[in-house]
Amino acid sequence: MAGVELLSDQGYRLDGRKASELRKVQARMGVFAQADGSAYIEQGNTKALAVVYGPHEVRGSRSRTMHDRAVINCQYSMATFSTAERKRRPHGDRKSSEMSLHLKQTFEAAVLTQLYPRSQIDIYVKILQSDGGNYSACVNAATLALVDAGIPMRDYVCACTAGFVEDTPLADLCHAEESGGGTTLALALLPRSRHIALVQMDARLHQDHLDMLMEAAAEACRGLSKVLDGVVRQHLQEVSVLTRD
Amino acid sequence: MASVQVSEAEKVYIMHGVRDDLRVDGRGCEDYRHMVIETDVVSNTDGSAKVSLGHSDILVGVKAEIGKPRALVPDEGYLEFFVDCSANATPEFEGRGGEELGIDLSNTLYKVFNNKHSIDLRSLCICPGEHCWVLYVDVLLLQCDGNLFDAISIAIKAALFNTRIPKVHISEDAEGGKEIELSDDPYDCVRLNVENVPCIVTLCKVGQRHVVDATLQEKACSVASLLLAVTHKGMVTCVRKMGGGSLDPESISEMTETGKRVGKALHAPLMDLLKKEEGLGKNRQKVGFLR
Numbered sequence: 034m035a036g037v038e039l040l041s042d043q044g045y046r047l048d049g050r051k052a053s054e055l056r057k058v059q060a061r062m063g064v065f066a067q068a069d070g071s072a073y074i075e076q077g078n079t080k081a082l083a084v085v086y087g088p089h090e091v092r093g094s095r096s097r098t099m100h101d102r103a104v105i106n107c108q109y110s111m112a113t114f115s116t117a118e119r120k121r122r123p124h125g126d127r128k129s130s131e132m133s134l135h136l137k138q139t140f141e142a143a144v145l146t147q148l149y150p151r152s153q154i155d156i157y158v159k160i161l162q163s164d165g166g167n168y169s170a171c172v173n174a175a176t177l178a179l180v181d182a183g184i185p186m187r188d189y190v191c192a193c194t195a196g197f198v199e200d201t202p203l204a205d206l207c208h209a210e211e212s213g214g215g216t217t218l219a220l221a222l223l224p225r226s227r228h229i230a231l232v233q234m235d236a237r238l239h240q241d242h243l244d245m246l247m248e249a250a251a252e253a254c255r256g257l258s259k260v261l262d263g264v265v266r267q268h269l270q271e272v273s274v275l276t277r278d
Numbered sequence: 279m280a281s282v283q284v285s286e287a288e289k290v291y292i293m294h295g296v297r298d299d300l301r302v303d304g305r306g307c308e309d310y311r312h313m314v315i316e317t318d319v320v321s322n323t324d325g326s327a328k329v330s331l332g333h334s335d336i337l338v339g340v341k342a343e344i345g346k347p348r349a350l351v352p353d354e355g356y357l358e359f360f361v362d363c364s365a366n367a368t369p370e371f372e373g374r375g376g377e378e379l380g381i382d383l384s385n386t387l388y389k390v391f392n393n394k395h396s397i398d399l400r401s402l403c404i405c406p407g408e409h410c411w412v413l414y415v416d417v418l419l420l421q422c423d424g425n426l427f428d429a430i431s432i433a434i435k436a437a438l439f440n441t442r443i444p445k446v447h448i449s450e451d452a453e454g455g456k457e458i459e460l461s462d463d464p465y466d467c468v469r470l471n472v473e474n475v476p477c478i479v480t481l482c483k484v485g486q487r488h489v490v491d492a493t494l495q496e497k498a499c500s501v502a503s504l505l506l507a508v509t510h511k512g513m514v515t516c517v518r519k520m521g522g523g524s525l526d527p528e529s530i531s532e533m534t535e536t537g538k539r540v541g542k543a544l545h546a547p548l549m550d551l552l553k554k555e556e557g558l559g560k561n562r563q564k565v566g567f568l569r
Contacts, residue, residue: 043338045402046458059568060568061567061568061569064567065335065366065420065421066333066335067333067368067421067422067423068421069364071366073566073567073568075568078321080320080566080567082366082567083422084366086364087370092369096425104374107565108372108373110362110364112337112339112362112416112418112430113339113360113362113414113416114322114323114326114339114340115320115322117322117418119341119343119414123362123364125373125374155365155369155372155428157364157365157366157369157372159366159418159420161320161337161418162320162321162322163322206422231537237530262405
């Protein structure tokens, strides 16, 4: 147990949330005019931007071309001022390379890549402000950006983190809870089919608790999918009002 | 997009328009595009601002850290600039693609802003020769649609206006060792005087005339451009010729005059706006990217 009490006796967390409560989510699609798709999301104090270019011809080396499906190219970066301590480089370090790879795997599972053979889809995400759950904010932002770009997907990809404190699973951890040293599980879910696109857990956890933790994360993802769906519907409504004859 | 392809016919059309003082988007030669400024958008920083000029989007964050003063000027603090040309702006910037442009931009910003005529660097000194404030000014390019320098300089001025540096108390113990204590109260802070901070005005030579705030299309038609850093009094603090072509001395002096006039006119409304925004205090609704 870390020095701070992550869950009070009354069942409240550091920021006053209940164990299964998500942070406030605000999002907007179509932030930028030049990109093919773009989205911005705020999950509590974590703020992320995602931009999608493509599908287009494969750039760079031809050897990457796949004759039966599209290549998904991801780059994760963090603004140098996004963390409490200033970062020296926005991308290229080990952590962001790993994150880029995770995002690529997540979206290869969700995008219908076989529809675009010999092409490439670029997904660039940027963390503007970091307060825990960077991976999930990026996945959710990228999902909205892909929807904005009109790229067909099996389902929304919704991601959320969950932690485990005093036999209670906590959903959507903030930075203070993540850095507390406890177990953190990141889950990316395709909510309708209940398929898991990516799951990653740091630190150890008793096997008996794993199902409970996964269920809590999945429940949080389903909650997020409703929010994202609302954002998409509202965006479409706004756009259709503007383009009506 | 960092650059666009323009056909010959388009070029002729744009150049004829500029000759008649009517540009493709309806502006005159000395008009800026619509500009949106918001400060205090990233709460992890000591000061931040977001500026959109046309489709150019810039986010600037300022972080203050305690560092050691430079040996030649022990009683002054300094500024560090970093420009992140992110892949968000254009896929060409992916990986190390934006590095070259980023270094070029940050070197110019360093020359324009990091001198005592722009900012009172002495006010950043904590303890001469030992400690000073270092302001890390990080610029993030989110979308490029021409005229990056002007948009960046305005964003930097707004972010510096918004910057709040915590007050420090220096206590000396018995052995003469100094201890720096930061104030815990977020309202107990020092503001920077940004009155003399210059704004950059870039003038593009298109045909026989020159235009301010050129779009990418107009930039593609111009042979060369002149960058001027102008203070609120109309004083020019930095001049740089950019682009592949050459300019004759006569047009440089003409462009300098225009730049001074335009730059001087830019400061007053900018400061008014920043003060008005601050005047709203806590009632201000933060928009950020959620508009």
